[in-house]
Structure formats: structure tokens, C-alpha cells
Amino acid sequence: MADRLTMPQTAMPAAGVRTPSADIYAPQWRNFMFVAPFLFFFTTLLVFPLLWGMWLSFHKADTFSSGNFIGLGNYVRLFHDKVFLQSVWNTFYFVLLTVPTLALLGLFLALCLNRRTRTAAVLRTLFFSSSVLSVTIVTLIWRIVFIPNVGLLSTIYGWFGATAPAFISDPSLAMIGIAIATIWWCIGLPMMLFLSALQQIPQDIYEAAALDNASRWQTLRSITLPSIKRTFILVVIIQIVLQFQLFGQAWLMTRGGPNNLTKPIVLYIYDTAFRRWDLGLGAAASEILFILILIAAMAQYLVTRSRGDQT
Amino acid sequence: MKLKKILFAAVSAGATALASPSFATTELNVQRFFGACDADFGTNTDPTKAVGECGIITSLINKFNADNPDVHVNVTTVEWPGYDQLTAQFASGDAPDIVTIHESVLSDYQSKGLLMPLDDLLKSVGVTPDAFTDAASNGATKDGKIYGLPIDSWTMLYHINMDLFKQVGLVNADGTPILPKSPEELLAQAEQFKQKTGKPYFVQNLANETALYTRNLYTYLFQQDSDFFADPKHVKLNTPEAKNVIEMYKAIFDKGYTTKDLDYGGSINAFLAGEGGVHLNGTWVVGDYNAQSETKGTALNKGGYAVYPYPQLFGGAHAQYADGHTWAVSQKDRTPEQTAAIGKFLKFFADNDFEWSRTGHLPAYKAVIASDAFKALPHRNAIAAVADLGKPLPSAVQRQFAIQDIVGEEMSAAISGQKDVDAALADMESRINELLANI
DSSP states (O other), rough: OOOHHHOOGGGGSSSSOOOOOOOOTTGGGGGGHHHHHHHHHEEEIHHHHHHHHHHHHHHHOBTOOOOOTTTTHHHHHHHHHHHHHHHHHHHHHHHHHHHHHHHHHHHHHHHHHSSSSHHHHHHHHHHHHGSSSOOHHHHHHHOOOOOOOOTTHHHHHTTTOOOOOTTTTTTTTTHHHHHHHHHHHHHHHHHHHHHHHHSSSHHHHHHHHTTTTHHHHHHHHIHHHHHHHHHHHHHHHHHHHTTTTOOHHHHHHHTTOOOTTTTTHHHHHHIIIIIIIBHHHHHHHHHHHHHHHHHHHHHHHHHHHHHHHOO | HHHHHHHHHHHHHHHHHOOOGOOEEEEEEEEOOOOOHHHTTOOOOOGOOOOOHHHHHHHHHHHHHOOOEEEEEEEEOSSSSSSHHHHHHTEEEEEOSSSEEHHHHHHHTTTTBBBOHHHHHHHHHTOGEEEEEEBHHHHHHETTOSSSEEOOOEEEEEEEEEEEEHTTTBBOOTSSSSSSSHHHHHHHHHHHHHHHHOOOEOOOOOTTTTTTHHEEEEEEEEEEEOOSSTTTTBBOOOOOOOOOOOOHHHHHHHOOBOOOOHHHHHHHHHHHTTSSEEEEEGGGGGHHHHHHTTTTTTTHHHHHHHEEEOOSSSOOOOOOEEEEEEEEBBOOOHHHHHHHHHHHHHHHHHHHHHHHHTTTTEEEEEHHHHHHHHHHSSHHHHTHHHHHHOOOOOOOOOOHHHHHHHHHHHHHHHTTTSOOOHHHHHHHHHHHHHHHOOO
């Protein structure tokens, strides 16, 4: 038996009764041990809180006690709450402001800096460097820029005798102010993704285009852009998922104001669950955010899968 | 073998040293707001040499540590007001021993059984509630027991740049500023101020602010005898009285009688740079502003600095919104040594309340408020009236900081014209009642 096991299958005699060899791919319980550490943390830190959050959202619970089951009560309250509906709109508005700009600006920067000069290398590092900062530093920098009277913007406007726009307190500008800070902070990743995509386009296609006397515009439209289409979709979807979770910038720059116009869903959840101790309502709002991000993530899955099928 | 023996001896010696009672100090974890200023006062143990809230509290705690070698206080400084962090700490069972809590917030934590009643502990160190001022005693007592050692009573004040007031002629013969007696007079004086100086009458921090709006509203509702929290579970704010207040502040905003886009720090800088006549800020800056007015070359040194309670603008009770700071103790199993150390700490603050009152806050102890030393502090004769004027919300009203956010958000929207005044008041009322109905 032992001999048969160790003997390679190809060397088995062609004639005679063939005994089934041990299936090395058969499931064995001891293999479970290899994934057990991961499963433990996955269950305790992800699955359990996820289910607990769902359970909480059906209860009237506060931070120090879990109360009675109230069915969909929290969800009904949520959809009657003007501030929650405002925060959902704010989140979408913010995604709309940031994602297209990040994708297009990232692409533009990548196209400009995709060359082997020293200046390009320095500039690539510079544009990426803001990404390594923490949200606290980023908002601090932009508060110094936007702060009235003494801020950088006020100083520059002051030279021309003009008043700087109040990016932190003006109802119509506050979200744009947060979007500007976010774009400055996040531009590094899209740029890098586009750069790596650009560098994977085979040079010989460009050489062929050059031989055909194609103009730069034609090369860009017919070769470069189609080649990085998948990266473009990837960048857009990654950014949608990321920007949906806006919290730090809004909390630190405007505290969600003026009058909740810059309060995103995550800040609403924080406010409700931790400042008002209304944990059940906060959990219900988290479930809504979960569904929104799930839709975005599913879209990513579907888009990338159908693209994969075509190629 | 020899090496093993040496190692064993060393470990034993170390363990003995650690366990030795002569090295034992009781550790206390204290958490506070009031800012961080270790660069200036980190090693100062003489509170008389410190100025401002942060300087004085840091020096007081340093002195406590120096005076009590058997107790060591570890201080965690949190950003004001620090309740998000404190709530999370309580929820995770990791609350500090002693923590700064506003009197208006005590009932939130007390109602959940998270705070220790202090009556017996204070009695054991000789601090009795009859020593507290009425305001402090009312603020710190919940359900008949004391849940925080009161250290002050505070309120909002009119901080005045006398140089600008003199330019406008808003000064009495005795050199005191002329303050308005009605909303109409306020608007007229603000207009006069703007005409003569080209600057706004008020310096306010209106950028994404809620507390200032709320305190202003409460003060002028009290002055109209509006009993908006007759039922602590149900507010009535969609009233003509509230509309009067909001319309007054809206007129101030619309006519440019106030700074508009400043945050808290920006408003302090603007007032100190002489960019407006009256800064609406609390008792806590009196010490700092007075120090500024004594420094040559500053805007406040030019014509002087004065400070007064909010003027009486309406015909009702003479009152203004007030609150107070306390040291509260978390409910926990403790050794008798730890409890005794907490008693010592509280007693130390009760004994040193005069030093704390140098910040500008009103003392929480009758003896201090009546003392010559307190009366001799600058401007105290003008603001001592707040001890009688000061009025908090009913202590049974819970989530007062969350309510403050709602009031502030809606008021800000109404005043800046984002929302109609009636709509803002209706939303303010329904949002607060929704919050209170779901506690």
C-alpha cells in the first residue's frame, strides 16, 4: 500500500486492476487549522459585529444598555429624519464632486508625468506625497489656507483688496472646500494607477502609429485611452467606495456645518450613536451605508467580471 | 550555574523592590478639558504664577502631586468637551477615576449609574455642601445627592474694547460703557458703532458654531420669562419669545453688526486685534483678557478692557444662562487607599477654589466669593452679579449638549438666512422633542 502511494501514477502498470490512488485534494479536517487564525479574527472582528449591528438596528438601544425589540422602528425614524436624508444627499454630492475630478485629474497628471525625465520623477513624488499624510494634518493644512482674515487665501485675496470666499462657513461653498482638500489628499493613488497602466502599453504600438504619421491627439484617442479603459473603471470604483466613507475631513473642517450641509452619513452615524447615545438609530444608519457601499462594490465586481469575459 | 544564581538573585531583588510598600504610590487617572499648555506650565507648581484656565489647572495638579508624594495623578487632556471619548471609555469599562464634567451634563452619566455619589467621601475630608454657593450646589446635586465637586459657575459675558466704545461715545460720565436696555437700543448702538468706527459692534464666532447661539437664546428666553423646558421631556421653542431673539440676532447679522466667518480661535484673535467692540465669550477669558489689557501695545491696552454680564434687553426676569464645571468620580471598585486619594484630590480643589476663580469663573464656594481676595481681583465687582443672575436649564433635562447642537444648527441657519425663521424654530422644536422622546 505504501509502495503504491509513493509510486507515481504514470508509472502504474497498464494492465491489471487499478486501485484508486489517494486523492491529495480531498478535504481534510486538519487543513482547517491553516485558516483557523484568519477565520477567528474574521468572525470576531467582522462577521460578529456585522450581525450584531443588524440586531442592534432593530432595537431601541443606547450606549449603556440594549433595549427592546422595535422591528423597523429605527428605519422609520431614519427616513423621517431630515438630517439623515440631508446626509445621504451630502454623501452623494461629495462623491459627485470628488470622484470624476480625481479620475480626470489623475489621468491628466499621469499623462503629463509619464516620461523618463528627472523633473517628472520629482513631480510624481510631489503629487504622491500628500497621500502619505494623515487626515488630521491634511485638514489642518487646509484650515490654514481657508481660515478667514489670516488664512493663505485671505492673504492672497487681500493683496488685490478682495474678500476671500468663506470655504469653511459659506453654505454653498463648504462642501466644495472639503472636496478640494480631499482631492489634494487623494490624488496620488489614481495618478499612480494610471501611470502603471500607461507603462504597460507596448511601445511598438506607438512606433507603428508614428510610422503611420498619427498625430498626438489620434494616438491618445485611439491607442492610449482604449488601453487604460479597465484601469479607468477600477479607479472610479475604488474612489466611489472610498469617498462614500467621508468622515475625518468633514468632522475636522466644518463639524458637518453649516446646518448639516457637510454632514456625511458616517458623521451622522457618529453623531447619533456616540454623541446622542442613540445606538439603535446609529446602527440602522450604518446598515443603510452598508447597503450603499455593497451596491458600489457589486458594481465593481460585475463590471470587472464582464470585462474579463470579453478579453 | 553561577550565572544562573546571579540572575535569580537579581530578579528576586527587583521583585522585592517593586513589592516593597515604601515605593507604593496610589495612581489616579484624571481626565480634563481646558487645553494643554505643558510648554509654559508643565513644571510650575505655584498656581499663583499661572494665568488662564489651562495654566492654573495644570499648576494646581502639579502642586497636588508635589504636596502628596503618596499619590500620583496621571492627567489625560482631552479636546473640549471630551464627552464622546468619555462615553466610549465608560462603555468599554475604562473610565478615568476623576473627570471634568459640566453640571448640565452630569445627569446624562448619573442617570446611567456611572458616577459615584460624593456626599460621604466629601464629608470624610471635611467638605460639606453648605459651603457651596446656591448655583454650584443646585448644579452638582442630582436626585438629592452630589455627583460632582463643583469648582465654578460660568456664564457668557460682554467683553468690551473700551477704546472703540470711547471713539463712538458710548461711555458714561463715570467711564463705564453704555450698554443697551432693549433690542431696539442694541441695534441703534450697533449702527452708531459701525458708522463711527467702520467696525462691527459684535465679535462672534459664528463659523460652524452651536454653543454660542444656544447660550444667547437661553439667556434672552429667560429674560422674557419663557418657561420653554416646563416639561424636561418636551421643549416649547416655536414661540413668539424665541422668534424675538432670533430676529434680533438676524438683524445684527444682516446689517453687518457682527463678524461672520470666524471660528472660536479666530474670534479671540479678532477681538484682541481690536476688530470689534463687544466679544461674546465666557467667564474663562477674563483673566487672559485682563492680562492683555495690562500689556503695552495691545488693542485692549489702548483704551482699556471692561467686562459685564449680558445686558437686560427684555422686560422679564433678570437672568442669564449659566452652567458650571465639576470634578466627577466614576463608579468603580476601589481600594480604600484609592478612595482616600480621590478624597484628597477633591479636598485640594475645594481648598484652592480661589486660585481657580482667577480664571474669571465665579467661585463655587460662598467663603471665596465673600473673600476680600476675590473682590480685589480685577472686574469681579462687575461680574459678581452673575452669581444671582445665573440660571441653568432644569437639571432633569438630559442630553443638553446634543440639544445645544440642534438649537445652534437651526439658529445659525435662520440667522444666516439659509432657512426661514419660523421653519427653523419648528424644526428645532421637533428635532429636540424627537431626541428626548427616544432616550
